[in-house]
Structure formats: C-alpha cells, structure tokens
Amino acid sequence: MDTTQLLKGVxxxxxxxxxxxxxxxxxxxxxxLRTAGLDDVGDASVYGTLRRLYAGGALTSYVVPSDxxxxxxxxxxxxxxxxxxETQRKVWTDFATTMSGLLGRDGAAA
Amino acid sequence: MSVTSxxxxxxxxxxxxxxxxxxxxxxxxxxxxxQVDELVDGLEADLTEALADSAGRAGTAWPGTSAxxxxxxxxxxxxxxxxxxxxxxxxxxxxxxxxxxxxxxxxTRHTVRAAVADAAHRAADRWRETWAPLMSTPGGSAVxxxxxxxxxxxWVYRGWFVAGVLWAYFSSDRGPQLVPESLATWVLVLAxxxxxxxxxxxxxxxxxxxxxxxxxxxxVAVLFGYAMIHAAVYNTGDAFAQDRGLYxxxxxxxxxxxxGGRQVGNLFxxxxxxxxxxxxxxxxxxxxxxxxxxxxxxxxxxxxWRAPGTYYARPQATAGGSRPTNVYPxxxxxxxxxxxxxxxxxxxxxxxxxxRDAPSPFVVVPPLEVAGASAQAPDPAATDDPAxxxxxxPAxxxxKKATEAPAQKSTEPEPKVSAGPAxxxxxxxxxx
Numbered sequence: 001m002d003t004t005q006l007l008k009g010v011x012x013x014x015x016x017x018x019x020x021x022x023x024x025x026x027x028x029x030x031x032x033l034r035t036a037g038l039d040d041v042g043d044a045s046v047y048g049t050l051r052r053l054y055a056g057g058a059l060t061s062y063v064v065p066s067d068x069x070x071x072x073x074x075x076x077x078x079x080x081x082x083x084x085x086e087t088q089r090k091v092w093t094d095f096a097t098t099m100s101g102l103l104g105r106d107g108a109a110a
Numbered sequence: 111m112s113v114t115s116x117x118x119x120x121x122x123x124x125x126x127x128x129x130x131x132x133x134x135x136x137x138x139x140x141x142x143x144x145q146v147d148e149l150v151d152g153l154e155a156d157l158t159e160a161l162a163d164s165a166g167r168a169g170t171a172w173p174g175t176s177a178x179x180x181x182x183x184x185x186x187x188x189x190x191x192x193x194x195x196x197x198x199x200x201x202x203x204x205x206x207x208x209x210x211x212x213x214x215x216x217x218t219r220h221t222v223r224a225a226v227a228d229a230a231h232r233a234a235d236r237w238r239e240t241w242a243p244l245m246s247t248p249g250g251s252a253v254x255x256x257x258x259x260x261x262x263x264x265w266v267y268r269g270w271f272v273a274g275v276l277w278a279y280f281s282s283d284r285g286p287q288l289v290p291e292s293l294a295t296w297v298l299v300l301a302x303x304x305x306x307x308x309x310x311x312x313x314x315x316x317x318x319x320x321x322x323x324x325x326x327x328x329x330v331a332v333l334f335g336y337a338m339i340h341a342a343v344y345n346t347g348d349a350f351a352q353d354r355g356l357y358x359x360x361x362x363x364x365x366x367x368x369x370g371g372r373q374v375g376n377l378f379x380x381x382x383x384x385x386x387x388x389x390x391x392x393x394x395x396x397x398x399x400x401x402x403x404x405x406x407x408x409x410x411x412x413x414x415w416r417a418p419g420t421y422y423a424r425p426q427a428t429a430g431g432s433r434p435t436n437v438y439p440x441x442x443x444x445x446x447x448x449x450x451x452x453x454x455x456x457x458x459x460x461x462x463x464x465x466r467d468a469p470s471p472f473v474v475v476p477p478l479e480v481a482g483a484s485a486q487a488p489d490p491a492a493t494d495d496p497a498x499x500x501x502x503x504p505a506x507x508x509x510k511k512a513t514e515a516p517a518q519k520s521t522e523p524e525p526k527v528s529a530g531p532a533x534x535x536x537x538x539x540x541x542x
Contacts (some may be wrong), residue, residue, distance in 0.1 A: 011206070027156035031163070043160055044199045048206025051148045055208070062251040065242035066155060069124060073152025 003040050011049050013088040014038065016058065016081055023076035025064075026050060050075050058084050127157045130189040132228055133196035134203070139227070141209060142312030143321070149203050157189065164192050265310035269303030271331040274338055276302070286342040367402045374402050376423065377438040378470045384477040386470050390438050399436030420445040422457050424465050442468045 007014075018024065018032040030046045053059045058081035065071045077085070131154045138146045193199050204210070244250045274286035277295060290296040308314040309324050367374040377400075379390040392400040403423060423440040447464035448457045459465045 025155065026152055027159040027163075030156075030160070042202055042206075043156065043193065044202035045206040047153065047156065048149065048203040048208070051145075051203075052206065052208040054148065055145075060255075062246065062254075063152065063238075063242065064246045065239070069158055070127075070154035071152065071239065071242050071246070072155040 003038075004042075007038065007041060007045075010092070011041070011045065012053060013085060013092060014041075015046065015049050015053060016077060016085040016088070019059065019075055019077050020082070020085060023074045025072040025074050029075070053081065057081075123158065123161065124154075126189055127154050127161070130157060130193070130196055130199075132231065134200045135231065136224060136227075137197045137200035138204065139224075141204075144312060145207075145209060149207055149209075157193070161189065161192060261310060262307065265307045266303050267335070268310075268328060268331045269306030270299055271335065271338055272306065272327065273299040273302035274342065286338055287345050288339075288342045367400060376402060376440045376468050378472070379438060380472070380475045382478045384475045386472070386474070388439070388467065391434060392436050392438055399434065401435055402438075402440065421468075422448050422459075423468070424459065439468045439470065441465045 014033060014036075015029060018029055018036065024032065026047045027043070029050065030041065030043050033041045033046065050059065054061050054075060058078055059075045060078050061073060061075050063071050063073050131150060134153065135146060135150050138149060141149075190196065238245075245254055273295070277298060278286055287295065290299050305314065367377070377390075377392060379387040379392075381387055394400050421442040421444060423442050443459040443464045443466070447459055447461055449460040450456070451458050
C-alpha cells in the first residue's frame, strides 16, 4: 500500500505529536517525522499542514532570526492543539487496534 | 525558473534559495497576501537546511552548503532537482495548507507587475529582517501577537476613513464625523467598514489591481489618519457644544442678577406689612454687594415698568459719594436727561435733578400673615408714597390694587416723608 495515501489522513496528528514536547521550525518538523520513520513525507506537505494547523488555532507561531541566513518560523502546540492531539490519539488507537485485529486475523488465516 | 542570471547572488546558495522561494511565492500569487506569508514565511531557512541535508545524503554531490562560504552552483536549478519545480512545490503547499488550487497561471511573473511585486517582497523582507531581532524575543512576539488580534480594529478604522474621505468629497455638508449623524452617513460608513473587513479577511478582491489599491489606501489611511481623526473630533465636539449651548456659557459668563432666565434690571423690596422699601442695601451670601448692572454700567437702557421712553439706571459703578453701589430700587433718569461721560463708556445724568426713583411694579403687596399687628392693615398714609414715583402708570395700577387709591400723579420725584423706612434721604438722592 502506498504510504503517502495513508499519510494524508494522519499527517495532522503526526505533526502535532512531534511538536507536542518541543517547538520546531518547518524543516525541523520534517526531520523529526523522518527520524520517526515517516520517510515519504513531503517537505511542502508538512509546511502546508503547519500553516493549516496554525490557521485553525492548533499551533502558535513565532519567528526567530538566524545568525547566518534567513529567519526561521517556529511552531508550538496550543492548548487547542493538545486537546486535538489527545482526541486523535484515542481515535487512532481504537482504529489501529481494530485494523490490527482485522489484518492480523486475516494474515493468520492466509 | 531562471537561474542563468549573471548576478552574483543568483549563483550563491542563498540566492538560489531566494529565487526558488520567490518562484513559489509567485505561484501562490492568487492567494491573499496573509495566507501567502503564512505559507512562505521561513521557507528559505527550511529550504537551505533541507538542501544541506540532501547534500549530506548525496555525499559530495552538493558541496559548499556551509552558510559562511557560499559556493557556486551549477546551472539548471539544483533546487528544482531536489524539491521539484517551484510550481509543484507550491501546489503541494497549497493543498496541504487547505487552500484551493491556483486560479491564475504562473506565467504572469515575467510581467512588469511581477517585477514590482518581487521588489516589494524584497523590501518587505528587508523590513522584517531589520526588526527580526526585536520581534523574535518573547516580548516582541507577544507584542506582535497582541497587535495581530487588533487587526479587525484596523479594518474598521480603514473603512471609517474611506467613508470619511468619500463623504467629505461628495458632500457639501460638514467634514468627517466620529459617529455618523445622518442615515446616509451611517449607510456609507457601514458599507465601507464591511468592504474593508472583507478585504482584511482576504475576500472581495476579485481583481489583481484592487490589491494594490487596498495597499495604497491603507498607507494613506495611516498617513492621514491623524488629520482625519482630529477633524472628526473637532466636528463632533463642535456639534455637541453647539447643541448644548456650552459655547455661550463659556464665552459670556453671565454677570448681574438673573431670575427665571431673564436678567433682572432692578430690585424692589417690601416690608412685612407689604409696604415698599426705599434705599435697601442688598448683599449676597458671600457678603458681596449685589449689583444688577452687569457690564458697561449705565450704558444699557433699562426698562421702566409701564413708562414709555428710554431710561437709564443711575450707574451703580459711579454712584459715588457715600452712596453704595447696591442700594435698591435703582434710580433712573430719562435718556434726554443723560449724557456720555468723557470716556464715552458711561451714560450719566447731566442734571442730578433729573434722577428719580424707579417706579415699583407694585404699590403694595399683601402683608405677611406672620407679621406683627402693625402690618395687619396698611393705613392710607403708608401707601401714598409709591404712587408719586411713577410717571403716571403705576398710579393706575395702584388705584386698582390699593383700595384707597391716592392717585397722586406727580411727575417729579418727591421723597415724601412717610411711614416708609426711607425717611432720611441718602446723599445721592436728589432732593427738590
């Protein structure tokens, strides 16, 4: 299965999860996602997702100048974002359990 | 995208990144400014770092990515090789950002307008970089966040400003007002505020040139804001002051004695028995002598009850001698008997003989019930006095009011010795 299709549905919660403990700028978030194993995530998709979450109030944003080169835009999670993350965690856990049960049985039967 | 420009910045990594970011921006040009900023702000830093990472992954394929030593990059758009065409990158940003697909092609970036827009973006970038050290501090970003929440106020103000300009231009009425005073102004202001707010929210900007107009308008609204607000406050304050007569109160503080909204020219006192009193000295609660003549003592004619002709009160200011200025009733003289003093400021009786007591509006008044026995019944002798003070009219009234009707019509003042308190004629009172 193409993971990019799966990613689309969970990118929001994935982004929220990697900025939950520590604020991050755009590429920083991309790197954290890749480090976590989401190799196929696209830079621009992450940036766009950050923008959308920010516009929706789930993230806060501030700009930090760089010693060398252009400034960086940092994102942090907002209380609303934390709430969203908690809800989605439950949804995901339920879903993943269901899918695991479904696929595991199928796999065992095969 | 074009990277063949011979300009030095174009060949550095920073220049490449900037060019790529501008191309992405251009591909998003149909979106409202703020949304583009949200999408693209910080993009250059991200691109630079992503480039370094990709170079690291690719070994030595991408040398010289250290920021302190910008190196040459080959033609052909290495960023496009890493990130794909700027247009596709922008499309991905747009889609992930929850924004609709592009409505205009990216080909417009080669026009003069695009060049101007690029220059504006560069200027904006420089402006941001100038303030970045301040804005990126916790306090600075808190201030920015706070100001951002105030943006709706700015939109409302901008609408009000535009309405004010339109109103001043098309109406011969008064200038801008803080709060609209007519239905038409209300409609105009509300309409402009709605348009301005919609602009601020990134709506209602169907034509590209309109965006430029909005920007120009905003600058004008800032530059001329003070003048507009000042004029509006002045107009509004003016209207309020006029409505409530504040100006009159401030410019001409009323002097003299006022009663029932009318200035009092003379005062008449009566004793407990109802008999008129002559030469009564009156003081106010502060111990100051009460003077009915306000300004220009003796320069204004005074009315004498039912006596035709023009009369002047003896000027209180120049009562002179031992006669105080607060003795009532005031004495009057005919205009024909008066003359202006040397200064031309005061109208004086030319002949002291012509000054006489002002006639009282009442010959007698009902006695006070609590008065002593002496006040119970005014005897005719006590009431014959007032009648002779009038030219002729008060005597008629006296005839009706006072049953004894002495009707002694006398045309010259005769301080009669009577039961009244004015027994000893003051020095200022002319005696026959």
